[in-house]
Amino acid sequence: MPDVTTFLPAVENTKFWAKWEDHAIRGALFKVCSCLCFSGINGFVRYLSLSAAESNLTPLPATELAFIETFFGLFLILPWILSTGKIAFKVTNPPLYIYRAFAASFGIILWYTALSKMPIVQVVAFKYCAPIFTVLGARLFLGERCGWARAFAIGTAFAGALMIAAHELVSNEIDWMDMGVIILFPLGATACYATSAILAKKQVKNDTPQTVCLYLFLLSLPILGVAALPNWVEPLAWQWPCLIIMSALLATAYIFLQHAYVVADITYLVPMSFTRLVAGALIGMFFFQEWPTIWTGVGTFFILIATVSLCKHEVRYMKAKKVKKVKKATLLPAAA
Numbered sequence: 019m020p021d022v023t024t025f026l027p028a029v030e031n032t033k034f035w036a037k038w039e040d041h042a043i044r045g046a047l048f049k050v051c052s053c054l055c056f057s058g059i060n061g062f063v064r065y066l067s068l069s070a071a072e073s074n075l076t077p078l079p080a081t082e083l084a085f086i087e088t089f090f091g092l093f094l095i096l097p098w099i100l101s102t103g104k105i106a107f108k109v110t111n112p113p114l115y116i117y118r119a120f121a122a123s124f125g126i127i128l129w130y131t132a133l134s135k136m137p138i139v140q141v142v143a144f145k146y147c148a149p150i151f152t153v154l155g156a157r158l159f160l161g162e163r164c165g166w167a168r169a170f171a172i173g174t175a176f177a178g179a180l181m182i183a184a185h186e187l188v189s190n191e192i193d194w195m196d197m198g199v200i201i202l203f204p205l206g207a208t209a210c211y212a213t214s215a216i217l218a219k220k221q222v223k224n225d226t227p228q229t230v231c232l233y234l235f236l237l238s239l240p241i242l243g244v245a246a247l248p249n250w251v252e253p254l255a256w257q258w259p260c261l262i263i264m265s266a267l268l269a270t271a272y273i274f275l276q277h278a279y280v281v282a283d284i285t286y287l288v289p290m291s292f293t294r295l296v297a298g299a300l301i302g303m304f305f306f307q308e309w310p311t312i313w314t315g316v317g318t319f320f321i322l323i324a325t326v327s328l329c330k331h332e333v334r335y336m337k338a339k340k341v342k343k344v345k346k347a348t349l350l351p352a353a354a
Contacts, residue, residue, distance in 0.1 A: 045282025048274045049290035055271035057297035059087070060133060060142070061305060062264045066257060067134035078257065079249045080130030083264070084123075085242040086253070090265035091272075092235040098273060099228040106232055110224040118217040119237030125210030127245055132203040138306070141204045142298045145211075145291075171289045171324040178292065178320030181313045219279050227276030234272070289324050 063083055070077045099106050109115060132141045221230045253261060278287055295317070302308030 041281040042286070045278050045287055046290050048278035048281070049287045050293050052271045052274035052278065053291055053293045054297055055267045055274065057294050057301060058267045059264050059271070060138060060294075060298060061301040062260050062267075063130050063133045064138050064306065066260055067130065070257075076251060076254055076257070077134070078251055078253060079246065080134050081127055081242065081246040082250060082253075083130055083261070084126045085239070085246040086261050087264040087268050088126075088235055088238055088242055090262060091268040092239070094266055095231060095235065095269040095273065098269075099232045102226055102228045105226060106228040108225070109229060109233065111221070114217050114221055115230075115233040115237060118214050118221070119234060119241060121210045121213040121217065122234060123238045123241040123245075125207045125214060127242070128203045128207035128210065132207060136204070138298060138302055138308075142295055145204065145208055145294065167327075171327060174320055174324035174327075178295075178317040178324065181317035181320065215279075218276065219283075222276060222279045227273070227280055230276050231272050292324070 063080070066078050066083060067080060129141070218230060218234075299308075
């Protein structure tokens with residue numbers, strides 16, 4: 019039987035391997051994968067919370083959905099967490115974990131509540147206020163730079179999101195006054211998610227991604243449990259497979275997300291989140307007969323242009339940064 023290790027040098031010399039080692043490429047890929055998982059969860063939440071109610075089936079409260087998927091997601095993610103051994107249980111800054119658990123818990127409750135009350139395209143549209151919160155937070159609390167390339171990419175992607183959302187918001191005959199403060203739910207969720215992302219970036223600087231995920235799930239469970247208990251509805255047999263799949267998607271999404279925060283700046287990763295809009299449009303089209311308009315195509319084009327251009331710029335920037343470090347090291351005087 020041939021030795022597999024003999025093939026490693028050949029693989030490492032390929033262009034694919036060189037690109038995979040680039041932090042910008044890996045960070046973008048991890049972020050996009052996490053967004054696709056979260057989009058799948060949005061589809062299930064819409065089906066269980068909204069479509070089930072319209073079909074005279076038993077609707078599950080948003081808080082209960084969040085608690086159940088977090089509970090099973092913890093068990094599904096444990097093998098990956100325990101792969102690092104005891105180090106997964108060590109934290110350097112416990113308050114950060116508590117703050118993030120509250121931010122993430124409130125965010126998911128507000129988000130699922132919005133999905134159960136509003137059309138999914140409108141909820142996702144409000145999500146694109148996240149770049150504003152995230153970039154400002156990363157600049158204020160993490161000290162990350164926000165150069166012209168990142169600002170241009172975020173602005174272009176945000177404009178694309180508005181193109182897609184504007185037509186839907188105008189064409190749908192909805193009495194916003196009747197919805198009242200429900201519009202604040204997706205906006206509040208966006209602010210909570212941005213806060214959670216900033217805290218996660220600070221956490222992975224000192225702790226492993228496994229540690230960050232473990233305590234997020236553990237600390238979020240009691241918060242979500244308290245919120246879900248007053249309006250608990252016993253899930254029906256047909257709903258459990260959906261809940262298990264949602265849990266698996268949640269666990270997978272956070273694995274990808276934590277790895278993305280390890281290898282790339284949070285500001286650089288912001289435009290990648292706009293892939294949720296494309297995935298959301300496809301889910302709505304194939305599963306809920308929500309056919310996209312011409313504005314969806316134009317907006318999607320803007321989003322893709324922003325993401326690709328920023329990714330290329332970041333690759334060049336990181337390579338130049340490495341070269342600069344090497345040159346600086348060679349100019350240092352030798353130790354006496």
